[in-house]
Amino acid sequence: MNQDKLENLRADYTASSLSESSTKADPIKQFEAWFNEALEANVPEHNAMTLSTATTNGMPSARIVLLKGIYNDGFVFYTNYLSRKGKEITKNPVGALTFFWPGQERQVRIEGTLEKLSKEQSEKYFHSRPKESQIGAVVSPQSQEIEGRDVLEKKWNELAAEYTDKEVPKPSFWGGYILKPRMIEFWQGRTSRLHDRIAYKKIDNKTWKKVRLAP
Structure with missing residues (x-):
């Protein structure tokens, strides 16, 4: 510029x-x-x-x-x-x-x-989010180096299938x-x-x- x-x-x-x-x-x-x-x-x-x-x-x-x-x-x-x-x-x-x-x-x-x-407040908010976002929070090792986006997408697809009819548990992290x-x-x-x-x-x-x- x-x-x-x-x-x-x-x-x-x-x-x-x-x-x-x-x-x-x-x-x-x-x-x-x-x-x-x-x-x-x-x-x-x-x-x-x-x-x-x-x-x-x-x-x-x-x-x-x-x-x-x-x-x-x-x-x-x-x-x-x-x-x-x-x-x-x-x-x-x-x-x-x-x-x-x-x-x-x-x-x-x-x-x-x-x-x-x-923990109760965090649980309540976590389960108010769209399920897709809940799964995203679970699979992402935020701020850590990863080999590629495909690593995240593979994990996301696996968990989406696993929790199709189940509640996604809030991760401890x-x-x-x-x-x-x-x-x-x-x-x-x-x-x-x-x-x-x-x-x-x-x-x-x-x-x-x-x-x-x-x-």
Whole structure:
């Protein structure tokens, strides 16, 4: 790509504004309000989020996962516990989530600690998924090297035949996590790059402090 064209890619943001008085006292409630507005605006995959984790020596990694639950104490997603992210969470149980909804010119950043959901919660969600996805979760050794796609397809076809008329058992290596936030920041694009940034910082187990950050 032409470097000059790349350097000149920019947009001016004029869709909305964000103030301390217009935001809710509870950042989870504020997130739900924005999340629902993205849903009503038909934002594609509005529950897609970047999950960032890190090794114990600080090497970060990030990938897109799907938000599957919003609770009073955090944000839920599901994955393979033996994947790269699962192994990093086991050794260093902190993480960050990032949402970007360009149509609304909004971004949300969330930082906190990660905990596994109960086996019962993971079981319930696993069996709510399409059977094809359940089998896919069983056969995929996520993040590990494989010889080729045909290896996965062969295993998938074998299990699909085996479980035609049976329930697929949730594998022990698969389940959910909840990220319990310590910081949530709401970013609203504004003109002239003077964006609005309202951040909530947890100062004890139940109290949030709301502050404005410079863009």
